[in-house]
Amino acid sequence: MFKKRLTLKVVLFLVFTDILETFTQFCFKKGALSQSGFDIKIFSDIFNFLSGVFSSWFLWLGLLSVVLTFIIWSTILSKIDLSVAIPIASFSYILIPLISIIFLHEKISVLRWSGILFILIGVIFVSLSSEERQDSLE
Amino acid sequence: MKEGLTFIFFLIVLTSICDTINQLFLKSAINSLSLASPITIIKIIKFIIALIRVPRVWISFLFSVLSLCIWLFVLSKVDLNFAFSIDSMHYIFIAFASKQILKEKVSFKRWLGTISIIIGIILVSLS
Numbered sequence: 050m051f052k053k054r055l056t057l058k059v060v061l062f063l064v065f066t067d068i069l070e071t072f073t074q075f076c077f078k079k080g081a082l083s084q085s086g087f088d089i090k091i092f093s094d095i096f097n098f099l100s101g102v103f104s105s106w107f108l109w110l111g112l113l114s115v116v117l118t119f120i121i122w123s124t125i126l127s128k129i130d131l132s133v134a135i136p137i138a139s140f141s142y143i144l145i146p147l148i149s150i151i152f153l154h155e156k157i158s159v160l161r162w163s164g165i166l167f168i169l170i171g172v173i174f175v176s177l178s179s180e181e182r183q184d185s186l187e
Numbered sequence: 188m189k190e191g192l193t194f195i196f197f198l199i200v201l202t203s204i205c206d207t208i209n210q211l212f213l214k215s216a217i218n219s220l221s222l223a224s225p226i227t228i229i230k231i232i233k234f235i236i237a238l239i240r241v242p243r244v245w246i247s248f249l250f251s252v253l254s255l256c257i258w259l260f261v262l263s264k265v266d267l268n269f270a271f272s273i274d275s276m277h278y279i280f281i282a283f284a285s286k287q288i289l290k291e292k293v294s295f296k297r298w299l300g301t302i303s304i305i306i307g308i309i310l311v312s313l314s
Binding site: 074075077078080081082084095098099102108120123124126127141142145146148149150153155157158160161163164165166167168169170171172173174175176177 | 213214217220221231234235238256258259260261262263266267268269271272275278279281282296297299300301302303304305306307308309310311312313314
């Protein structure tokens with residue numbers, strides 16, 4: 050199957066989606082932070098919360114980034130299998146904590162880093178093993 | 188903070204479920220289309236237009252909006268790196284969902300990966 054070919058161009062696109070994904074989450078976090086004191090008690094609070102968050106331009110920047118990620122990701126998925134794309138895309142599990150430390154001044158303990166490492170290994174294993182299903186799908 | 192954290196954890200599970208449904212519909216919609224080999228900008232635009240016309244993409248879109256709204260609330264309460272790590276739970280859901288819906292066999296490697304993600308989530312939650 051030619052679909053499984055992983056070219057340098059595809060890898061570059063995947064790395065780019067990693068960076069975009071990280072950027073998206075950073076923007077969302079920034080947007081959500083403006084409403085951090087909010088507590089949802091009654092149903093209408095949901096709308097108040099959302100209107101507050103959506104008035105932040107960080108959120109719109111994040112959404113723009115989501116659309117861009119979606120376009121690139123859809124294109125990649127039509128070229129290669131999910132099982133090949135995800136291990137490279139899961140690089141954002143490292144990028145996001147790094148961005149959190151540098152730009153959001155969050156603290157990450159050794160215990161949490163080891164947790165992240167387990168998740169990363171797990172994500173790679175889960176997606177690698179899905180290669181076996183390709184024949185039954187086509 | 189403690190009981191609040193349980194609620195946040197529940198919300199992250201909810202976004203993960205929404206993400207899983209979203210991904211399943213999206214992948215199924217994309218599978219129904221094809222993109223010929225040399226990728227050009229024009230082809231990508233045509234592909235996206237064709238994709239938007241598939242009704243399943245709209246279901247996928249609906250769930251991603253839902254997921255986004257819950258996600259934003261989660262982010263307003265907890266650290267980004269914490270939330271994003273826990274959100275990796277959707278890999279577990281996707282593995283189970285594709286087993287149920289696509290009738291795949293769950294290989295040893297996938298179980299191993301799933302267990303590793305669960306250990307990771309527990310470690311991140313403990314910290």
